[in-house]
Amino acid sequence: MYDGIIQDLIDEFGRLPGIGPKSAQRIAFHILQTQNFDVSRLAELLTEVREKVRFCEVCGNITEQERCSICRDPRRDETLICVVEEPKDVVAIERTRQFRGLYHVLGGAISPIDGIGPDDLSIPALMRRLGAGDVREVILATDPNLEGEATAAYLSRLLTSIEVPVSRLASGLPVGGDLEFADEVTLGRAFEGRRQV
Amino acid sequence: MYDGIIQDLIDEFGRLPGIGPKSAQRIAFHILQTQNFDVSRLAELLTEVREKVRFCEVCGNITEQERCSICRDPRRDETLICVVEEPKDVVAIERTRQFRGLYHVLGGAISPIDGIGPDDLSIPALMRRLGAGDVREVILATDPNLEGEATAAYLSRLLTSIEVPVSRLASGLPVGGDLEFADEVTLGRAFEGRRQV
Numbered sequence: 295m296y297d298g299i300i301q302d303l304i305d306e307f308g309r310l311p312g313i314g315p316k317s318a319q320r321i322a323f324h325i326l327q328t329q330n331f332d333v334s335r336l337a338e339l340l341t342e343v344r345e346k347v348r349f350c351e352v353c354g355n356i357t358e359q360e361r362c363s364i365c366r367d368p369r370r371d372e373t374l375i376c377v378v379e380e381p382k383d384v385v386a387i388e389r390t391r392q393f394r395g396l397y398h399v400l401g402g403a404i405s406p407i408d409g410i411g412p413d414d415l416s417i418p419a420l421m422r423r424l425g426a427g428d429v430r431e432v433i434l435a436t437d438p439n440l441e442g443e444a445t446a447a448y449l450s451r452l453l454t455s456i457e458v459p460v461s462r463l464a465s466g467l468p469v470g471g472d473l474e475f476a477d478e479v480t481l482g483r484a485f486e487g488r489r490q491v
Numbered sequence: 492m493y494d495g496i497i498q499d500l501i502d503e504f505g506r507l508p509g510i511g512p513k514s515a516q517r518i519a520f521h522i523l524q525t526q527n528f529d530v531s532r533l534a535e536l537l538t539e540v541r542e543k544v545r546f547c548e549v550c551g552n553i554t555e556q557e558r559c560s561i562c563r564d565p566r567r568d569e570t571l572i573c574v575v576e577e578p579k580d581v582v583a584i585e586r587t588r589q590f591r592g593l594y595h596v597l598g599g600a601i602s603p604i605d606g607i608g609p610d611d612l613s614i615p616a617l618m619r620r621l622g623a624g625d626v627r628e629v630i631l632a633t634d635p636n637l638e639g640e641a642t643a644a645y646l647s648r649l650l651t652s653i654e655v656p657v658s659r660l661a662s663g664l665p666v667g668g669d670l671e672f673a674d675e676v677t678l679g680r681a682f683e684g685r686r687q688v
Contacts (some may be wrong), residue, residue, distance in 0.1 A: 295582045295585070295586070296553065296578075296582060297553070297554060297555060297559070297560050298543075298555050299536065299539055299540055299543055299544060299555060300540060300544050300553055302536055303533075303536045303537070303540050306529075306532060306533045306536055307533075309528065310518045310521060310522075311517050311518060311521045312514050312517060312518070313510075313514075313518075317509050317510075319579060320508050320509060321507045321508060321509070321510075322540070323577075323578070323579065324507060324508045325507075325537065325540060325541070326540055326541065326544055326553070331506065332503075333537045333538060333540070333541050334537075334538060335503060336500075336503045336504075336534075336537055337533075337534040337535070337537040337538050338534070339496065339499055339500045339503055340500070340522065340530045340531075340533055340534040340537075341530060341531060341534050342496055343496055343497060343500050343519070343522060343523055343530070344522070344523065344530050346495075346496055347495075347496060347497050347523055356493070356494070356497055356523070357494060358494060358495050358496060362494070363494050380520075381493075381520070382516060382520065385492045385493060388492070389492070
């Protein structure tokens with residue numbers, strides 16, 4: 295709809311996840327018209343992020359060095375490994391401040407519909423880490439959805455070969471939620487996992 | 492929450508309108524992980540858009556030349572001027588294919604709350620264009636909200652000095668809408684502006 299480069303910029307923003315044509319237009323005009331928005335900074339970061347950011351050679355988390363800040367931290371408990379799907383999940387768990395072990399980022403979840411099988415995930419690296427001994431618990435913290443559950447089930451079967459306790463994060467009612475609005479699967483899980491008080 | 496540059500990129504995206512921290516994180520990871528997303532292209536466009544895109548010296552619409560593609564088009568009717576707030580509004584009206592005249596982009600609307608008065612809009616340029624004669628109708632197509640209505644009222648008073656017919660876009664029920672869901676102001680306007688059939 296626009297002439298030349300502004301339309302190119304709108305199109306390029308429209309390719310990003312969660313940005314429709316209207317938002318892309320709004321962003322492009324914001325960049326064009328807001329003088330104190332530092333375009334060169336954003337342009338630099340876009341180029342640098344691909345060059346500098348890589349995956350931790352131990353756990354697969356993102357880092358700008360060979361090993362991520364968590365794997366480098368000597369205060370972390372090396373005998374606990376929490377298995378997650380994505381680097382974003384590491385951040386989510388770190389925010390709870392409840393876990394002081396290390397992570398293993400699979401890089402996704404098993405999803406036949408998207409053509410993602412166990413071979414596409416960093417499972418061999420996990421097995422090597424566990425094979426090196428010393429680990430006293432593996433916590434499966436994949437998402438509580440179809441793909442995440444399938445991945446957790448696959449991993450727990452695989453891990454029976456190694457004699458290490460495997461746990462899965464609890465499912466149940468979200469804190470601050472309302473019982474009447476919980477879906478039946480979540481409420482069912484909350485019943486299953488009930489604890490004596 | 493993240494280390495270094497990826498967090499910087501998330502922060503930078505979070506500064507754009509309509510992008511919250513969660514969306515910014517999603518976009519940053521998309522850029523990091525999607526190999527066929529052309530980051531250098533987006534980075535280039537960001538820099539170029541500020542350098543190359545400017546405002547048409549006649550109407551204030553965006554262009555990469557001195558005059559925009561509409562002002563350059565000899566088939567457009569120079570005796571009709573449609574006054575709008577933003578370049579986006581030009582695109583919206585062009586999409587209707589109902590208007591073959593020229594535009595005048597004010598660059599905003601009068602809004603005392605945001606400190607925008609008539610002097611901040613390109614009103615002198617509009618008066619010069621109208622003073623040059625030949626114009627047989629000015630269509631005020633500012634937004635049908637408080638600021639747009641105030642701007643239209645201001646302009647219509649100002650334009651009484653020049654003897655040129657001034658019109659305002661019709662307000663009423665949106666086509667495809669549902670009468671029962673129309674707000675009372677819109678419905679009131681639809682009554683006021685009713686036409687004999």
